Amino acid sequence: MKLDRRKFIGSGGLLAGGACLLPLFNTCNSGKEGAESNYSGLGLKLSFEPYNLQLKHVFTIASFSRTTTPVMLVKIEWGGFVGYGEASMPPYLGESHETATKFLSGLRLNQFTDPFRLNEILSYVDRFADGNCAAKASVDIALHDLIGKIVNKPWFKIWGYNQEDTPITTFTIGIDKPNVVTEKVKEASPYKMLKVKIGRGNDEEMINTIRKVTDVPLCVDVNQGWKDRQEALDKIHWLKEQGVVFVEQPMDKYDLDTMAWLTQHSPLPTIADEGVQRLADVPKLKGAYSGINIKLMKCTGMREAHKMLNVARALGMKVMIGCMTETSCGLSAAAQLSPMVDWADLDGNLLISNDPFKGVTVKDGKVILPSRQGIGVSR
Structure with missing residues (x-):
């Protein structure tokens, strides 16, 4: 039987998204409501800083060698909680401190006052500009870290x-x-x-x-x-x-x-x-x-x-x-x-x-x- 890929992606994405979101809200509604009552109206605060990783040894693969990796360290703050994220950008993938700075500087996360609207926030980030996958990942990771801290649970x-x-x-x-x-x-x-x-x-x-x-x-x-x-x-x-x-x-x-x-x-x-x-x-x-x-x-x-x-x-x-x-x-x-x-x-x-x-x-x-x-x- 031939797989209808469009139908599969739709159902697979729904299944995967549901698997992510249902445990979160079933487990954590009380924490979310408490946080909203205390901090309603506060927008997410995004900040970031460039950093260079120093490798212990020269790293060589089939096509190149390098001794450092540029990364961007990211924070998202909301209601006294801080979530940490990171963009790692080996040069061969086309991202850099410059591209990440441009991308992250343009985001307006302060328009979002509820960090639990995970899909809405990350869909906005993904649509903001093409590419920039590592920079997008840094926001995603920081937001997940923030939510986990609010509900006092690790993501696993x-x-x-x-x-x-x-x-x-x-x-x-x-x-x-x-x-x-x-x-x-x-x-x-x-x-x-x-x-x-x-x-x-x-x-x-x-x-x-x-x-x-x-x-x-x-x-x-x-x-x-x-x-x-x-x-x-x-x-x-x-x-x-x-x-x-x-x-x-x-x-x-x-x-x-x-x-x-x-x-x-x-x-x-x-x-x-x-x-x-x-x-x-x-x-x-x-x-x-x-x-x-x-x-x-x-x-x-x-x-x-x-x-x-x-x-x-x-x-x-x-x-x-x-x-x-x-x-x-x-x-x-x-x-x-x-x-x-x-x-x-x-x-x-x-x-x-x-x-x-x-x-x-x-x-x-x-x-x-x-x-x-x-x-x-x-x-």
């Missing part, structure tokens, strides 16, 4: 998730010389699974170097680095023999026919990363990939990420929750979804040396959600 509880169901997180090993890779792997010894960047022509060297140090399960991220589908399939068969669990974005994100062929023949799951951004992309990838990697900075934040998770599950696809290089603010927001995913790649805060927040942690490789309200961060 608002969504009805079990704090104990969080997965292990991968730790990322970027492309580098064998001696540097060896040191990075030794530093990552507490982690139960490693994510290895490949796709620059030294794939076997990277994997063999790591296997001299550890036998933990691996996943690989090719970042569209492979060009020939038969060669890609041969590599995947070899990678399976080396203990690799799945392959992320092996081919060009626009070549869905090649990806569908590769996924059909692959002995390992294939996961879309660059090939998926927002909710509307998900149904198009059914059959082309085994699953999707959801990142808040690409999909405009927690609201849409939650919908994407539900739609992917309805399509029978695997789900991974990922990140950019981020502070513990962005990571803690993404981690609220982690009890419901197959895999997590939530190590972006572990790769930097100047994290201004405290939030989600990792113990013996497992994601540990803080019990603080909202997204669970303090500054």
